[in-house]
Amino acid sequence: MSRLLCCAAMLLALLSTGMAAHAAPTDAPKVPDTLKQRIASCTACHGESGEGSDNAFFPRLAGKPQGYLVRQLQDFRNGLRHYAIMEYTVRPLDDDYLREIAGYFAAQDVPYRTHPVPSMTAAQKARGEQLVTQGDKARGVPACTACHGSNLTGVQPDIPGLIGLPYDYLSAQLGSWRTDTRRAAAPDCMATIVSHLSDADISAAAAYLASHPIPDDPRPQAAGSVTMPLRCGSVGS
Amino acid sequence: MRASNIAFRAALALGMVLAGFAxxxxxxxxxxxxxxxxxxxxxxxxxxxxxxxxxxxxxxxxxxxxxxxxxxxxxxxxxxxxxxxxxxxxxxxxxxxxxxxxxxxxxxxxxxxxxxxxxxxxxxxxxxxxxxxxxxxxxEPQLSWPYSMRxxxxxxxxxxFDKGEYVPDPSKSAAWNRGAYLVQGPGHCNDCHTARNSLGATVSSPRLAGGLIPVQDWYASDLSMAKGGGLANFRQQDIVDLLKTGRSARGTAFGPMAEVVQMSTQYLSDDDLAAIATYLQSLPPRPAPDQGNDIDASASMARGQKIYADSCADCHGVSGTGVAGVYPPLDANSSVAEPVGVNAIRIVLSGGFAPVTAGNRRPYSMPPFAQKLSDQEVADVTTYIRRSWGNNAPPVQIDDVRKYRSTPTY
Structure with missing residues (x-):
């Protein structure tokens, strides 16, 4: 009888260890089933709400038009826009997922960071202001505001705002059109515009934009609210 | 006039149909x-x-x-x-x-x-x-001399080069033979999953025993599921899951394998994936790898443990168990414990998403740490991961991290 009990106890013990081995480990973390959790790879650099960082490498994504963000992600994936870690990160993702991720950041509404304002001479400031608000007709350069909105907050659904971005990021992006590390779908209107700018122009425009105050309503303008002076392959379908 | 026009059109149509047939x-x-x-x-x-x-x-x-x-x-x-x-x-x-x-x-x-x-x-x-x-x-190829001489x-x-069609082994099952054919033939798995010699040939180590992929600098795992093999802890279903969805209970596809899953293996039939797993199960055991025990890594391990607790344990668990279907286990993961350490280093530096597949449309991702951790910290945490729980792989040195930090990620 005691032998039987002993056997039964042993059997029970064996069964329970067997069960323990198959049960989920008790210290397995609990992971929320949210998009935010899934895209930790994005938010590690761009911030949980896409608020961006203080440096020139991880720009703000929050509140940018969804169409613009999707296109940038696709351009990284398809080799039009170059930045190694971004190209690597988006390569295994498809359009549906990129659209969802872009939607997440487009929907974020968080305060803008302030960035250090670069020092400008009066002449630089004047040239920057001219390029941003008036353009340079003689050189075929339209004003930034002509497409990016009168307050530079961008236009739904495809045109990004130019506010709240650090000088280094802005000047690097303008420069990258010249070095062919950033391209857009043809006709690449930004490439055309940048080809008409001197290094000093790029610097002045970037500095002026970086020092531009954040408007009270920083949201992109409504779709169709600008008449673009150039045709851009990256705008519209 | 009209008749000749019709005749011409008929001839043209006939020509088009014929061309279509061709x-x-x-x-x-x-x-x-x-x-x-x-x-x-x-x-x-x-x-x-x-x-x-x-x-x-x-x-x-x-x-x-x-x-x-x-x-x-x-x-x-x-x-x-x-x-x-x-x-x-x-x-x-x-x-x-x-x-x-x-x-x-x-x-x-x-x-x-x-x-x-x-x-x-x-x-x-x-x-x-x-x-x-x-x-x-x-x-034209961009080969340097003397390799440019065809x-x-x-x-x-x-x-x-050993020419010849696959010869089925009658002593093995149909599934095994199908798996062997797919792996050795069209799947050309051995072209990455073995070491290449100095002349780029894949003959210097056992077939499918794993190796560093030249230029791309990712380590393709040993595919043996037997003792000492890179997939020793995989069950047949894990192989099928990984090839079909890019993730499994034992590991997640990343780097070049993510592309292989996304473009190729996710579309294979369940029977063929099972056949591949059947064949891999027959690969021989491998000798115990070098564990790097001649190097004193205790200081690095101690620092690495702290970094792991701060930055990794929230997702991969304090015991490296991962989360089923979401984050891969790091314990007994051959990609973590491969001989070189390059996979662990590069994944810590760059993070990344599992590939989008029909079975995993919205994959989870790992954040990059290149912007957060120094070369020494990356060496410490990868050393800790590679030598904790059931893992016992050689420690990672700071120079290894330096080298792979500058490796292009694509």
Missing amino acids: VAHADPASVERGRYLATAGDCASCHTALNGAPFAGGRVVGTPFGGIPTPNITFDRATGIGAWTKDEFYLAMHEGVSRDGTLLYPAFPFTSYTRMTRADVDAVYDFLGTVARVSRKND SLMSAWRLLY
């Missing part, structure tokens, strides 16, 4: 089988440039000897293979000899495709005949 003469079943085999062989991956037309070539395959741009294999007559006969196509696949007699470089894995049956190669030909034809001239290939072939 194009679409291939047996539809053969075309479909060819499509499947071309997918299993992941032909499109190499023969398509980034953002380019499918099969029109132009992607540069990096080798230690220089870049080799893939050719246009659409049926454009002037720039593709539209003028090739089935015999000529078979010669290239089976013997690595091009239509004009050029000896092809083994960046084109004819050393594996030679195992494919004639009927299967013909089916791939039939399928390629249905792909949209693209006019795109081939680029004539060297005849000596290379003598040394390293």
